[in-house]
Amino acid sequence: MCYTLTNDLEKLGLLARAIRQSVVRSLAEAGSGHLGGSLGSADIFTTLYFSVIRHTPDEPLWPGRDRFILSIGHIAPVLYATLAEAGYFRKEELLSLRKLGSRLQGHPGRDHQLPGLELSAGSLGQGLSVSVGMALALKMDRLDNRVYCLCGDGELQEGSVWEAAMSAAHHKLNNLTVIIDRNSLQIDGSTEKVMALEPLKKKWEAFGWQALECDGHDFRSLLPAFNKARMELLHPSVIIAKTVMGKGIASIEGDYRWHGKAPTKEQAVAFLRELEGGIQNIEH
């Protein structure tokens, strides 16, 4: 049976908070990993797994499921936290992140048999191509499953992304939606300083995509974007979701130095307390 999806904003806010808390706990326990992007995309993950994609946690390989491809494997902690929150496996397992023998690899690895994981990924610029292949296969088989792919903004500097973008439009893959976690930061600093991406929306439009922009922390902005993508008949859609790296922890928000860092156990205690204090996601 398909997982029951919700549009209840309060419920989504609580889920996003729980996912953020899981991310902080698992990274503190791991002692390494990518906190900034994992927190920053938590609302996108919440929207996807609890409002948008059809899936069945008790039957991870259900053929009728929509496919979710995480192209930026380094934010695996938020994917794992979301899958656990949805019931694919027990939340206690999140504490095994990055440890020897764990199903929760530093970057997603299917060899380790984690339920709900569609693709081993971590080398940037590949997930969109794989998503195009899935969307093509679904079209060939006349199936209406949809494919969702989350890309980072810095990742768009990889040329292969644009090869994939070209091919998705050429083959009219309206069953494909790409979400860009547009936090405008990468390891060396601002994306616009490292290698400018703007005008980003125009780039995607020029490549033949329906390009949508939304606030990546506001479910009232995210949900209509996904709806609009679903209604599109001729073009693949890209949702450029504006986000803040580290969202939810005021002291690290927008700080690129938290891209690839994990909190210490002491920091984690403070971060968890801060997250417990408020659900800022629905207060926009």
Add this chain to the structure above:
Amino acid sequence: MLTHFINRGNKSTKLGFGEGLLEAAILNERVVAIGADITASVGVDLFASRFPERFISLGIAEQNCVGVAAGLALSGKIPVFATYGVFSALRTTDQIRVSLCYNRLHAVIGGAHAGVSVGPDGATHQALEDIAVMRVMPNMTVLSPCDATQARLATMAAIQQCRGPVYIRFGREAMPDFTSVEMGFQIGLAQLVHEGSDIAIIATGHMIWEALQAAYELEKEGIHARVLNIHTIKPLDETAVVIAAKECGVLVTAEEHQVAGGLGSAVSEVISKQYPVPIEFIGMNDRFGESGTPHELMQKFGLTSGDIIKGCRKALGKKK
């Protein structure tokens, strides 16, 4: 001696690949093919005209082609993607490593224009490093058929029997077609194509024909050379290689590829550990090819039957 092989006529291994793809596609509707612009040049046009709805044109964008192949494989298709080996195996190495091999996906990557026998196109288009790079990839199977007939069988086996990623290399030039369907094709099982126990020539691809001519010549002098057709570089038939080392006591490898990382390396890795014997290498020695006719280039780079004979004499001199 088993059979004295004769050339039934020259035919490119590329054509054999195209025929094998078409035949496998007729038998299995899950087979789809990806085109990167040069479909006729790599033998995929046969499939594309017969099954246009299963042919996906992706243009000159090889990295995307491999990723798309991964997505197709994850969705129940058996994707076949072929272009020149310098592009399909080398430009896309990271995509092959992560999207295909790490994910253990059954996709067939065809590498055309293997070796210097490509001819006048020159160095940029002559794949001489593809075996080396493909065989170090975990989960990858690497095939290197010796003629058009075998290329057809190898392609069908890659599509029908494999469960993970497969790289299959083939050439451009029409070369002797001499093996038979009756010889069969089993992935990972070397073929003994000429018996002998004075020396063993372990070869792959187009070099099998050259190795056979060398063996026939040496036979006239009373030197009985064993010739092993290593159509599967990985998994390598270690048993056949070690038995050859034990029974013949000296080896010559022959390939249209860099010796470093290629068949020469693969054979050395096995015998140095299991049964060290003297060995000579026929192949490209750390250099690029160039323009010329296929025949001229094979001569210039020491890849003819005559060069194999020279290698055999040198090796025999070291035999204990």
